[in-house]
Amino acid sequence: MTTEKKSRKQEILDAALACFTEFGIDGTTVEMIRERSGASVGSMYHHFGNKESIAAALYVESLAEYKAYHQELMDGAETAEQGVKATAYAYVDWVSANPEKARFVLYSRSVVNKTEAAAELSKRARVHIEAVFQWFEPHIAAGRMKRLPKEIYGSLLTGPAHDYARLWLSGRAKTDIKAYREIFAEAAWDAVKG
């Protein structure tokens, strides 16, 4: 049970991510996950209870990883500009490094939101947003950043990168998002600097 070999549970999660990526949650059948993971149907239900819970577990895990990385970059930032750019960098870096998880998160929110996990999820989202906002507040108060409605900062900071990520992850754009890391960071800073 050490890291010697993957647990059944993790094997199922891995297989599910691969399937969801390729076919979407609705397009993935339990049988597909079973075949890919090597587990039995019964085992899948023993561990997760139903198909949606597998998706939810994956979603929660992915988002947690992204948020942790974002936090990490924010911790190293000092000036307002550094904080703003860290936000853009975190997004771009994470998507570029974890395209499968990113694609899954981007395209599965609506499905997972109908799940029992939805409440927990939106609570966590609020906590994260709040934490980030606390970081920016002093800079806004000091006029180094524009004071805008709270709900709009996210769209200004990561909206362009978010948009491009969808393009890239769906194959409609060819260039790896990390090539535009600086452009998105600059756009973010331009959009909110005081």
Added chain:
Amino acid sequence: MTTEKKSRKQEILDAALACFTEFGIDGTTVEMIRERSGASVGSMYHHFGNKESIAAALYVESLAEYKAYHQELMDGAETAEQGVKATAYAYVDWVSANPEKARFVLYSRSVVNKTEAAAELSKRARVHIEAVFQWFEPHIAAGRMKRLPKEIYGSLLTGPAHDYARLWLSGRAKTDIKAYREIFAEAAWDAVKG
């Protein structure tokens, strides 16, 4: 096709949009559309051939409306700034005026893209993008706008609005997107001005 009374075909499309909005394409059954439209299953298949074609028809129609509106605003623009802002305005205005169609387009691309209509759709998208780009080219050449990789302009111009639209249309943000019309337009211009 007069306005005398809605055609069966249109009744089906309206019912389908309402269902897709509420349950998603995958979550909508032919039976649901049948019940809402008052048509019979047979009638639906007579007019559209299959379920996906209904979605595709709706998608094509919605996108065409949006593009026409965008074009309209572009036609009235002269300076680079006006053109850029017209793009943001068009997006914000259209989403605000047609939230159901916007939600449908935003959340159904992945499904519709697996359809036969996909090729036609991406061709039209290319044509539209090309037309818009032709409009901007002189301004880029003259240095009034930054020269950037072509595939990234869309994300910079409408990315933030796009992102906020998702928030608003999914209920995660409360303020009507049109309240932020100017903010998104300014951000668009800041991101690409020369």
Added chain:
Amino acid sequence: MTTEKKSRKQEILDAALACFTEFGIDGTTVEMIRERSGASVGSMYHHFGNKESIAAALYVESLAEYKAYHQELMDGAETAEQGVKATAYAYVDWVSANPEKARFVLYSRSVVNKTEAAAELSKRARVHIEAVFQWFEPHIAAGRMKRLPKEIYGSLLTGPAHDYARLWLSGRAKTDIKAYREIFAEAAWDAVKG
């Protein structure tokens, strides 16, 4: 659609009764009914909605037939003794003539009672019991029959036949119940005569 040939719906009902008789409701799979009836799964669900509704339809139909026959015999009775014996005769005759339906009704009440049809069923039962009781009331008032708690008459009149029917229908007794027609009728009259 006249009586020229059985409707799909009736074919399904017939096949279901045969299966339920042989394997019980729980022991019968939808697939078994499908195979026996020649209908498709879809057709079964088109007509009945789910497995339990087939059982419920059969139950309602069978009970209605029995009650109609009981009523018929009661209509021909005049004295208290004739009425009491008619009740026993009706039970014995019906079971002997319709062993499959009788077996189904006897062994499926608990399953059908968990169904949506349960309320309707117990209402009909109450109506029937009330009608029969109205018939007996004058005889009870005149002392030609014992006055006993209402809920107990049924058990005294048909209890022995009911019990033997279970024995015979389950194969634990060999003699056709109709051989004991008079014995059960006599026992019924002995149990309640004034």
Added chain:
Amino acid sequence: MTTEKKSRKQEILDAALACFTEFGIDGTTVEMIRERSGASVGSMYHHFGNKESIAAALYVESLAEYKAYHQELMDGAETAEQGVKATAYAYVDWVSANPEKARFVLYSRSVVNKTEAAAELSKRARVHIEAVFQWFEPHIAAGRMKRLPKEIYGSLLTGPAHDYARLWLSGRAKTDIKAYREIFAEAAWDAVKG
């Protein structure tokens, strides 16, 4: 086996009876029994081998208790009338005192009969019936009781009580069966007295 504390085996049997009573044998899953008993699945299979064996054990135990009680009352009877009434009393008393076990026995025969225990069960039943019949034979020979086909005595003696027990145990009748103890005993004697 002292009364100090229940054995695992007994805890499982108790939980199973409660579940069977509430949901029926088919409606009860091994998981339900596991949850109610606090035992593990493995433990249940260690003690009983399979689900049906739990039901069979319960069935055998319940029937043995009833028969022992019946025998006890018969041992105290001397006249034909006392013997006949003892049979009715035994049934009524036992059902009233053990409604859960009675309900289980009444509604589970068909399931248990498909079990390996079926042969053993019907053998024991035959032995019991034979013993009871031996008791009555002299009285029949002496004309104090009617001579009737052997297979019909049971239905005449306990049929009404049996029928009412079903009514009461299923909730369709409200009055505790023991209130009708004498009525059923009288009816039994009336039905078979010489």
Added chain:
DNA sequence: AATGAATGAGTGTTCATTCAT
């Protein structure tokens, strides 16, 4: 004796689609 992860055949049900009328 006990545990609980793992198994996999089997179940009821759904639903897009067809087609005779």
Added chain:
DNA sequence: GATGAATGAACACTCATTCAT
């Protein structure tokens, strides 16, 4: 153009049972 009964492949999920620890 319209109807709705019929089709059947596909699906998510259940559950008795096994077995390594």
